[in-house]
Amino acid sequence: MDYQFLALTIATAIGISTAILVAATGELLVEKVGVYNIALEGVMLVGALTGFIAGQTTGSWVLGLIAGGVAGCAFAMVFGLITVVLRTDMIVVGVALILVALGTTQTIGSSYVAVEAVTKIPNADIPVLSSLPFIGTALFQQTWVTYIAMALPFVVAFILFRTRHGLNMRAIGENPNAADTAGISVIGWRLFYVAVGGVLAGVGGAYITLGIVDSWAGNVTAGQGWIAFAIVFFAGWQPLWILVGAYFFGALSVLGDVGQVMGWGVPSEAFTVLPYVGTVAVMMLRAWKQKSKGAVSWPAALGLPFYRG
């Protein structure tokens, strides 16, 4: 594999991982306060369609991304109201909402299938940096959304581990009763972060239709929401590991195509499952390591409804 091809391949892997990275970062925030939004795939789909329609109508990808975020937020709030406020089981509600999203977007979006995008997110080469050999090609010829997505986990890490609010968030996820006693609104903040996670997942979805495939198709997310969900576990609820996880997945999924182009002689089906097998393998490795350390890394109250007292 020559030098330039490797750099371009890394650039492709980073580019296509953007949606997953943004959605996974949002999901991390949600899970840190003790809720897992398993409907992530559905939220991304809603964002993907709304973003695309808004982009088509207004001709602006910025408005498209914003609309995707707003729609994702609204859809996630449905999940939030049912699970956080009404305390219904998150898995059941989440799976149901995914099906709702799939069916609804397929029906509403049918007239947008294979319609050419009038607006798309352009690449923004960073001056100076993008002309560096290798690294410039690999990292600095992406879209603005990708650069922001790269920075997002660092921002989240700062908020979580360097601010008082981050301490409160972690308290809600670890011990909501204690947090409640300390005067922190458990339900309020949980709802707030479900909404924030929804915004990010919606933007991630819109990035797929406006930045990656530049079109809408039924089930266009094709499981990226599930991968984002898995990456949060994979990352052990550590923001910077989200970055690693998203790019690891992206690299494996591009590797499948690269192997074929290079003629490595491995069956293409093996390449197709590679990212998923790889993700499961790393998660098992992580679980095994944790077991030997005798500690768990997930928020202790993750998935548990909050009852005062």
Added chain:
Amino acid sequence: MRNRKIVPAVLLVGLVSLVAACSSSTPAATEAAPAATEAPAATEAPAATEAAAPAVSEAPVVPLNITWLYTGPENDGGYNVINEVAMNAMGTVPGVKVNGIFDVPYSDEASQITRQAIANGAQVIVDTTGIGTYLTDVCAENLDKVYCYSGADAGPQPANSASWWLPDWDLSYAAGVAAGLMTKSNIIGAVVPYEIPIAVQGINGYALGCQSVNPACEVKVVYMNSYFDPTAATKASKTLVNAGADVLRNLTDDASFCKVAEEEGVYAVGEYNDFASACPNSIITSTVWDFSDYMIEEAKEIQAGMFQSTGDSGFPEITPLKIGLGGPRLGTFGAFVPADVKAQVEGIFAEMVDGKNFFVGPIYDQKGKEKVKAGVELDDKFLFHGWDWYVKGVTASEG
């Protein structure tokens, strides 16, 4: 992953989408029987007497309900679009009503969809998806109720079934010539759904066509393991460009390949549909799978009670459709294509239409071994059925 992680979900989703597909399926209803409408208007003015309508009313209109099965969504921008053209052409035959069912999966569910369509009154099933035995089994159960058409090699078939195919090796050869004349890197790429015979014919034709005008030409293939997945097609197309390919081609269904080509500033040749309007700056030309003439003919034959099965033995009875006007042909050329390139590609295609065989030895396999001796012509049967190795200059993973 979507296949494993959310199997129950996918099943349910399939149901949901099936319901959606059924309810939204475009009954491109052509009930507008043109025969009778004209007469009443002419009551007061008997002027144009020579255009006497009765001539038409001699042939009784035989009602015929035809259901088409598609893989992937309606209006996918490629393969389904061109099949819908043929479906709607069939619908122009007086008495014929057509409707389409989309997102038919390659699974037992396809059989259920077919049974349901027959229960809903379909007298003819046209399968564009290659669901094979999922279709033929149901047809065998309904010998006297339905006629079945498969747009591929469906294997042994019951007596009420027929298959059609087109010489994609020829179309691909023409596409390869176009690519070979335009490429600068001498590397051309293709995004291919699965490792299936159709892919081997298409890629070999593409490679030999390219090498006929450009001996250094290499073809790189990426299998997507799906017919319709825009994200995967985009990713695969980008990797091909990264690896130096400057002409992309699709054997997959949608337009992602040429969108990537537009973005990366490389060329593309389209397959199935005419992609020139979707990607005006990258599409050199397209190989258009227009089945309209054949479908219209078949509908009329069924109405006349003259259905002919292509038999149960597969190939010899499946006559590849004639290429040229009114059938599979070359699409619009890009405005940027030099006139001499266009003339050369069109000239080769015209020779094909006249019956010239471009598949003549020596032909070498990927390892450089001579598989077809100099001067030996490959016949249609081999081209359609027997070709299970890639030619020299093709890079593709082996299954």
